[in-house]
Amino acid sequence: QQQVKQSPQSLIVQKGGISIINCAYENTAFDYFPWYQQFPGKGPALLIAIRPDVSEKKEGRFTISFNKSAKQFSLHIMDSQPGDSATYFCAASIGFGNEKLTFGTGTRLTIIP
Amino acid sequence: EPEVTQTPSHQVTQMGQEVILRCVPISNHLYFYWYRQILGQKVEFLVSFYNNEISEKSEIFDDQFSVERPDGSNFTLKIRSTKLEDSAMYFCASSDPGFSQAFFGQGTRLTVV
Numbered sequence: 506q507q508q509v510k511q512s513p514q515s516l517i518v519q520k521g522g523i524s525i526i527n528c529a530y531e532n533t534a535f536d537y538f539p540w541y542q543q544f545p546g547k548g549p550a551l552l553i554a555i556r557p558d559v560s561e562k563k564e565g566r567f568t569i570s571f572n573k574s575a576k577q578f579s580l581h582i583m584d585s586q587p588g589d590s591a592t593y594f595c596a597a598s599i600g601f602g603n604e605k606l607t608f609g610t611g612t613r614l615t616i617i618p
Numbered sequence: 619e620p621e622v623t624q625t626p627s628h629q630v631t632q633m634g635q636e637v638i639l640r641c642v643p644i645s646n647h648l649y650f651y652w653y654r655q656i657l658g659q660k661v662e663f664l665v666s667f668y669n670n671e672i673s674e675k676s677e678i679f680d681d682q683f684s685v686e687r688p689d690g691s692n693f694t695l696k697i698r699s700t701k702l703e704d705s706a707m708y709f710c711a712s713s714d715p716g717f718s719q720a721f722f723g724q725g726t727r728l729t730v731v
Contacts, residue, residue, distance in 0.1 A: 539719070541661075548622070548709050548722030549661060594661060605651075605674050606720075608661040 507532055509597050511609030518616055524582040526612045528595035531576065535597040539606070540569065540580050543592045552593070553580070585616045620644045622723035624710050630729045631700055639695045639726045641710030650693045651711040651720060652685065654678070661709065667693065700730045 510529045518524045528538075539554035555562045555569040555578065562569045568581040582589055595609040623642040631637050643650055652664040665675040667685050684696045693712075697704055707727050711720040 546724065548711075548724050550722065551719045554719070596661075605663050605666055606653075606661075607663070610660045 507607050509595060509607050509609045511595050511612060513612060514610065515613040516615070518582075518585045518614065520585060520587060520616055520618050522585050522616075524580075524585045524589065524614055524616070526580045526593055526595070526614070527577065528579065528609050529575075529577045530597050530607075532597070532599075532607075533576070534599045535607075537598045537600065538569070538571065538578050539596050539598075540567075541594045541596060541608075543594065543611075549594060582614075585614075587616045587618065590614060590616050620721075622710055622712055622721050624708075624723035624726050626726060627724070628727045628729070630731060633702055633730055634699050637697050637700055637728060639697075639708050639710075639728070641693045641695070641712075641723055642691055643693055643710065643712030644714070644721055645691070647712035647714050647721075649673075649713045649720075650685075650687070651713075652695045653709040653711065653722075654706040655709065655725075656706045664695075664708075697728075700728075702730050704728060705730045 512527050536557055540552045541549035542552045543549045553564050553567045553569055555571050557573050560571050566583045571578045593612045596606040598606050625640045650667040653661050655661045663676050665679045666673045682698045686694050707725045709725045710723045713720040
């Protein structure tokens with residue numbers, strides 16, 4: 506019940522395209538859903554986060570869509586750039602700012618010219 | 619920009635040996651965490667630490683593991699008798715009293731041989 510399932514495992518997108526990564530959770534007590542970006546040799550870095558009282562949050566080219574009834578949330582990267590090539594993790598926690606995070610399995614995103 | 623610093627970046631140890639992984643959290647942060655990431659797998663929560671005591675730990679964090687904040691700046695993870703399956707990237711993280719987000723260090727790659 507604590508799992509967060511993430512798909513796809515890897516994704517290749519052309520430069521300028523839209524990258525979409527999906528996550529699903531089971532525990533309805535989760536109420537904070539961040540996305541982390543990780544470059545090789547670096548730790549995960551918070552990219553964008555959402556709480557379940559909104560269905561969408563946008564920051565620049567990054568958008569989280571949240572579907573509470575389906576227990577799903579997704580990351581959309583618009584106008585994907587080669588610099589976006591990284592591993593992306595969705596995560597969930599109970600309580601805003603509770604950093605006992607349950608992570609998804611990660612998506613390796615590659616943006617090709 | 620303030621950052622979480624971890625040392626060493628890579629540690630190789632023999633099975634059964636004790637290792638201490640070190641972290642210097644961001645200076646005004648009060649909440650500290652250790653996560654690990656086995657190669658190719660998801661990031662997993664190990665333990666959270668606040669006010670000089672463990673606030674939460676996962677089932678991974680058994681009696682072989684301990685954490686300590688020996689002074690005002692360092693936060694350490696000790697593994698008493700390492701096993702081959704302890705080989706992983708270990709990430710330290712810290713967050714401030716406002717719980718805005720956790721900042722992750724760059725990680726220590728532990729290789730048990």
